[in-house]
Amino acid sequence: MIVIKNLHKTFKTDDGDLEVLKGIDAEIKDGEKVAVIGPSGSGKSTFLRCMNLLETPTSGEVWFNGTQINVPGVNIDEIRAQMGMVFQHFNLFPHLTVKANITLAPVLLKRMTQQQADERAIELLKRVDLVEKADAYPSQLSGGQKQRIAIVRSLAMNPKMMLFDEPTSALDPEMIGEVLEVMKEVADQGMTMAVVTHEMKFARDVADRIFFLDGGHILEEGTPEQIFDAPKNPRLKDFLSKVL
Amino acid sequence: MSFFATIGQHLYDDFVVEGRYMYILQGLGNTVVITIFALILGLALGVISSIINVFYANGKRGPLMRVLKVIVSIYITVIRGTPTVVQLMIMYFVILTSGSPLVIAILAFGINSGAYVSEVFRSGIQSVDYGQTEAGRSLGLSANQTMFKIVLPQAIKNVTPAIFNEFITLLKETSVSGYVGIQDLTKGGDIIRSITYDAFTPLLLVAGIYLVIVIGLTQIQHVVERRLQKSDRH
Ligand SMILES: Nc1ncnc2c1ncn2[C@@H]1O[C@H](COP(=O)(O)OP(=O)(O)O)[C@@H](O)[C@H]1O
Ligand SMILES: [Mg+2]
Numbered sequence: 001m002i003v004i005k006n007l008h009k010t011f012k013t014d015d016g017d018l019e020v021l022k023g024i025d026a027e028i029k030d031g032e033k034v035a036v037i038g039p040s041g042s043g044k045s046t047f048l049r050c051m052n053l054l055e056t057p058t059s060g061e062v063w064f065n066g067t068q069i070n071v072p073g074v075n076i077d078e079i080r081a082q083m084g085m086v087f088q089h090f091n092l093f094p095h096l097t098v099k100a101n102i103t104l105a106p107v108l109l110k111r112m113t114q115q116q117a118d119e120r121a122i123e124l125l126k127r128v129d130l131v132e133k134a135d136a137y138p139s140q141l142s143g144g145q146k147q148r149i150a151i152v153r154s155l156a157m158n159p160k161m162m163l164f165d166e167p168t169s170a171l172d173p174e175m176i177g178e179v180l181e182v183m184k185e186v187a188d189q190g191m192t193m194a195v196v197t198h199e200m201k202f203a204r205d206v207a208d209r210i211f212f213l214d215g216g217h218i219l220e221e222g223t224p225e226q227i228f229d230a231p232k233n234p235r236l237k238d239f240l241s242k243v244l
Numbered sequence: 245m246s247f248f249a250t251i252g253q254h255l256y257d258d259f260v261v262e263g264r265y266m267y268i269l270q271g272l273g274n275t276v277v278i279t280i281f282a283l284i285l286g287l288a289l290g291v292i293s294s295i296i297n298v299f300y301a302n303g304k305r306g307p308l309m310r311v312l313k314v315i316v317s318i319y320i321t322v323i324r325g326t327p328t329v330v331q332l333m334i335m336y337f338v339i340l341t342s343g344s345p346l347v348i349a350i351l352a353f354g355i356n357s358g359a360y361v362s363e364v365f366r367s368g369i370q371s372v373d374y375g376q377t378e379a380g381r382s383l384g385l386s387a388n389q390t391m392f393k394i395v396l397p398q399a400i401k402n403v404t405p406a407i408f409n410e411f412i413t414l415l416k417e418t419s420v421s422g423y424v425g426i427q428d429l430t431k432g433g434d435i436i437r438s439i440t441y442d443a444f445t446p447l448l449l450v451a452g453i454y455l456v457i458v459i460g461l462t463q464i465q466h467v468v469e470r471r472l473q474k475s476d477r478h
Contacts, residue, residue: 081384093380095397105383108393137474150379157383164440 001027001163001192002051007060009046020046022216024060027194028161033193035203037227038213039239044196047213048163051194065160074119081109084154084162088170090146092138098125098149099134102156113158124152128182144175148182168199200243204228212236254445258436268446271432271451278349278428279415285354286414287407290361293319295391297362298369302377304387307367316362323359330357330418336424345426349418357414364410368403369395401472412458419454429453 010019020043028034029077036044048054053069053076062070069079093101101116102124112120112205125131128148133207138146147167155161164183168176180202187193187206203210212220212227212235220233229242231237259265293316300313321329335343335352372395380390422431433450437443 017355052382054382065366077381079384079387080382083382085379085382087379089375091373091375093376093379093394093398095401103395104386108389109384154383238329 001032001065002026002194003061004051005061005063007047007050007062008058010044010058011132014228021050021057021218024213024216024218025179026211026218028192028194030228031097031190031192032208033187033191033195035204035207036194037198037200037210037243042068043139044213045165047121047163047194052080052085053087081105081111081157082160084151084159086147086150086154086156086164086167088163090138090143090150090170090216092141092146092150092153095226097135097137098141100131101149102153105153105155106145108228109157115214117156120156121152123216124155128152128187130220143171144174147171147175147179152177153188155186158193158232161194162186163169164193164195164197166171166198167197168197192228198229198243200240212239214239251445254442256441256446257440258442259449264436264439267432267435268426268429268449269432270366271427271429272423274346274419274427275345275415277422278353278391278418278426279411281350281352281419282357283411283414285350285363286357286410289358290356290365291396292363293358293362294369297366301370312398320359320362324363325355326418328353328356329423332420332424345424349421349424349426353414353418356417360413361407364403365399366404367410367456368399368406371402372398404472405465405471408461409423410470412461415457415461416454 001044004024004026006027007024011018011020024047034215035135037165046151050057050061050070051064052069053062055142055149057070060070061068064079064083067074069076073132093104096104099118099121102121103112103114106120111117111184122131122134125134128151130145130148130152132147133145133149137148141149152161168179171179176199180199182208183193183195183202195203195207207224209221210224210227211218212231212233214235220236221228226239227236232241245313259268285412296309296312296316300309330351332349335355336348342347360454369391376394376398377390380394381387385393418428419430421428427435429450433446442448
């Protein structure tokens with residue numbers, strides 16, 4: 001599904017250049033769930049955002065379904081429509097009702113008629129138990145509800161893959177569970193997923209593979225058992241001792 | 245003569261004799277027409293130029309964008325740097341030496357207003373969280389779709405008070421239309437003064453009419469703002 005080759009990303013800042021990603025090679029196969037863990041500021045978000053080109057790689061290659069997407073001439077909107085993204089701060093559209101948040105993109109992009117999109121929205125809202133909020137505005141929702149809606153909004157485009165950037169980090173603790181539950185359900189239905197997360201239990205339960213990112217490199221990757229039960233890299237051991 | 249008798253005589257001479265109230269009515273009509281059409285033109289120019297500025301600031305810098313950005317920068321600098329009445333006179337005496345004075349005034353005031361509207365919208369757009377743009381783009385929407393369906397609607401809410409301010413300013417600025425021979429509300433009152441030699445009564449009426457319109461606009465502003473707050477209720 002996604003192949004990344006020798007990915008570099010340098011940000012130009014007022015204090016000079018900041019090299020965040022220093023040559024990353026990775027692959028995520030169809031249906032696979034990958035969790036990305038690592039210390040804060042290690043470049044996890046940047047790595048994820050390079051997958052749908054919200055950040056433009058400085059060099060290296062990003063391939064999606066057999067097409068290199070970080071080259072001129074690629075219709076990136078077309079690619080992004082197939083890759084949902086869920087953000088830490090939800091980013092729901094505050095001027096639109098819940099239902100309009102969900103139907104906006106499918107209708108604008110002519111994937112569905114308004115009526116089809118409305119039906120699909122209601123069906124998805126039932127799945128996350130929020131159908132009674134269809135006509136509410138985002139400001140009337142709790143954080144956990146907002147994030148479930150944000151997930152539904154992405155799903156409404158029928159993406160082939162979903163990117164999650166710390167989807168529970170901005171939530172009050174009592175709301176984390178309801179969002180992880182929805183994510184598990186999405187995972188169970190076979191969605192290809194890349195999830196940046198600090199929820200180690202979720203990573204262990206749901207991920208097929210885990211990337212440990214630090215210092216601009218994937219320092220270790222492996223199954224949850226390899227990463228959590230038999231970590232090899234000292235930085236990973238140190239990181240796990242702090243978060244577990 | 246008592247004060248009221250004097251006032252009565254003035255009112256009669258200023259507005260009734262020879263149907264002089266028509267100077268006020270026609271003037272008011274012209275003022276309203278110029279203001280409304282200039283506002284529409286100004287909004288169009290302002291929104292377009294602010295979007296060019298924002299796209300440029302967000303890193304869209306192809307050759308066409310660079311040219312547009314330069315044009316917009318010159319436009320805003322020149323318009324904000326020179327007096328409205330001078331712009332109106334240049335439009336009338338230099339650029340469009342023939343044509344309907346009313347249309348010329350609409351163009352001059354509209355172009356003028358657009359520069360201010362542009363700055364209002366630019367800050368309004370930039371005050372919308374960039375996460376909104378990212379969410380739109382991540383769903384596959386184009387930059388334009390994201391701008392018009394997601395960012396602008398939120399920006400409009402932010403800028404509504406400032407736009408009404410601009411509307412009110414524009415209404416009052418059209419009072420210099422007399423400089424190019426247009427008989428607007430102010431000029432209408434002035435013509436009556438030059439006939440009857442009474443300055444007080446016509447000017448008072450003219451001022452009162454502007455004031456009433458502005459109060460009306462302010463009321464409309466409150467209604468519009470309340471409507472736009474709909475999605476903010478908790
Ligand atoms: N747009 C940007 N401009 C400049 N620096 C950035 C930008 N985005 C991220 N960074 C910097 O890159 C580093 C990695 O950021 P990020 O990918 O967000 O890390 P993580 O998600 O692992 O916490 C941080 O030092 C951050 O400050
Ligand atoms: Mg991050």
